[in-house]
Amino acid sequence: MAQKLDVGIIGGGYAGMAAAVELAARGIPVTVFESAKQLGGRARGVLHNDTQLDNGQHLLLGCYSETLRLIELVGGDIRQDFLRLPLQLDLHGQFSLKAPSLPAPLHLLVALLSAKGLTWGERFKAARFMLALRRMSFRIPNDMTVAKLLADYGQDSDLTLKLWEPLCIAALNTPIKKASGQVLLNVLRDSLNRTRTDSDMLLPRIDFSALFPQRAAVYVERHEGKVFSSCGVETIVPKDGNIELVTAQGSHSFSHVICATPPTIAGKLLSSVAALQGTVARIETLEHQPIYTVYLQYPARVALSHPMLGLHRRCSQWLFDKGQIANQSGLIAAVISAEGIHQELSQEELAQKVIAELREEFGIDQLPLWFKVIAEKRATFCCAPDLNRPSQLTGLPNLLLAGDYTAGDYPATLEGAVRSGTRCAELLYNSTKPII
Numbered sequence: 395m396a397q398k399l400d401v402g403i404i405g406g407g408y409a410g411m412a413a414a415v416e417l418a419a420r421g422i423p424v425t426v427f428e429s430a431k432q433l434g435g436r437a438r439g440v441l442h443n444d445t446q447l448d449n450g451q452h453l454l455l456g457c458y459s460e461t462l463r464l465i466e467l468v469g470g471d472i473r474q475d476f477l478r479l480p481l482q483l484d485l486h487g488q489f490s491l492k493a494p495s496l497p498a499p500l501h502l503l504v505a506l507l508s509a510k511g512l513t514w515g516e517r518f519k520a521a522r523f524m525l526a527l528r529r530m531s532f533r534i535p536n537d538m539t540v541a542k543l544l545a546d547y548g549q550d551s552d553l554t555l556k557l558w559e560p561l562c563i564a565a566l567n568t569p570i571k572k573a574s575g576q577v578l579l580n581v582l583r584d585s586l587n588r589t590r591t592d593s594d595m596l597l598p599r600i601d602f603s604a605l606f607p608q609r610a611a612v613y614v615e616r617h618e619g620k621v622f623s624s625c626g627v628e629t630i631v632p633k634d635g636n637i638e639l640v641t642a643q644g645s646h647s648f649s650h651v652i653c654a655t656p657p658t659i660a661g662k663l664l665s666s667v668a669a670l671q672g673t674v675a676r677i678e679t680l681e682h683q684p685i686y687t688v689y690l691q692y693p694a695r696v697a698l699s700h701p702m703l704g705l706h707r708r709c710s711q712w713l714f715d716k717g718q719i720a721n722q723s724g725l726i727a728a729v730i731s732a733e734g735i736h737q738e739l740s741q742e743e744l745a746q747k748v749i750a751e752l753r754e755e756f757g758i759d760q761l762p763l764w765f766k767v768i769a770e771k772r773a774t775f776c777c778a779p780d781l782n783r784p785s786q787l788t789g790l791p792n793l794l795l796a797g798d799y800t801a802g803d804y805p806a807t808l809e810g811a812v813r814s815g816t817r818c819a820e821l822l823y824n825s826t827k828p829i830i
């Protein structure tokens with residue numbers, strides 16, 4: 395007999411809202427509980443000095459197919475919502491790689507062989523590495539750190555510093571000495587190896603709450619679902635085959651629950667349920683990595699030569715010119731991913747360091763009108779080799795887990811979060827089908 399579903403979702407970030415949209419689209423009743431005032435979680439809009447910022451500058455890749463599909467499903471328009479750039483990695487004055495208009499993977503091979511800032515020897519080594527990875531279908535028999543993988547394939551230190559390290563930190567938010575070689579290869583497989591547009595870089599013109607979660611909430615409500623903000627779940631209580639979610643505003647009972655909070659909160663919420671101890675133990679093994687974003691509002695005429703530029707051996711890793719991306723003239727976002735000595739600086743000291751780097755690299759002598767440092771200390775899980783990430787299925791058959799940290803091919807990304815949410819929705823939907 396088919397089981398009737400009524401699903402409670404804890405957390406209105408990208409994972410939770412993806413699950414909600416997928417279930418609502420299939421006519422399954424859903425209720426989302428979000429503890430914050432606004433939706434979006436680790437990818438949310440932040441208003442500062444009447445300027446729309448995000449909690450951190452994000453970038454999507456053309457291969458983020460599930461995220462892009464769901465943004466369109468809830469009414470977004472990829473062409474209008476994003477500035478789309480063909481793959482281009484530019485470390486100001488030191489290194490530049492640009493993919494020509496050729497089919498994949500030729501576009502990458504030509505890009506590597508014509509990269510500026512590398513010797514011919516380094517270009518051939520990088521191209522040979524990519525060809526070897528293709529022959530191995532981007533799979534290594536045993537996972538290892540990115541640093542070891544690069545050493546094993548003869549990628550010397552200059553090539554690593556200019557190409558692989560910035561790529562690894564941007565993709566996995568984990569230093570190469572700690573990062574999983576296999577997960578990096580998964581990202582390279584999907585972004586560089588299939589079609590040329592998979593490696594496009596998509597920079598949103600609107601903030602991250604507006605881009606998907608807010609639209610998703612409207613979509614869910616139009617499909618008879620409910621989305622409650624400022625309504626955190628305090629306790630999970632399995633009762634009579636259902637699961638009760640206790641909030642400060644009252645208790646609600648559901649046939650099924652998807653827990654889509656960040657991992658540390660999921661660990662706490664699930665810890666009171668005996669059947670979930672295995673999942674909790676896996677969550678507790680995860681370590682975390684930070685991302686700092688320094689927003690600097692300069693006079694409107696200040697601009698960079700490209701919407702996105704990297705810096706070589708500087709504290710600021712990537713700079714985004716929000717004037718070119720989102721019509722916010724003079725606004726520059728400097729992103730510093732993963733752990734490092736910048737964590738020892740005060741916000742004022744960090745901003746002054748970035749201001750000095752912009753002056754030294756680009757001759758920007760003006761002082762910013764204001765700056766805002768946003769430190770996300772637990773931005774992502776530390777994407778180490780052989781991580782035993784918890785599955786979406788748990789020891790309680792009617793409680794599922796969604797979130798960027800749950801089992802999957804991807805590092806902590808929007809696409810990883812969204813895929814985990816759609817996977818939960820699919821698992822629940824399939825459980826409603828009568829068994830013949």
Ligand SMILES: Cc1cc2nc3c(=O)[nH]c(=O)nc-3n(C[C@H](O)[C@H](O)[C@H](O)COP(=O)(O)OP(=O)(O)OC[C@H]3O[C@@H](n4cnc5c(N)ncnc54)[C@H](O)[C@@H]3O)c2cc1C
Pocket residue numbers: 404405406407408409410427428429430433434435436437449450451452453454625626627628654655656659685686687770772773774796797798799806807808809811
């Ligand atoms: C600064 C920064 C930059 C990043 N850059 C990129 C990038 O360029 N590209 C990319 O793909 N990814 C990037 N990421 C990663 C990406 O943002 C995350 O992987 C993704 O947003 C995680 O989504 P999630 O839904 O799994 O978790 P979250 O976004 O953490 O969502 C969980 C939600 O649960 C809510 N919640 C918590 N406790 C409760 C409770 N008790 N009851 C109800 N609700 C609760 C939270 O408020 C939150 O809204 C970045 C992350 C950060 C922080």
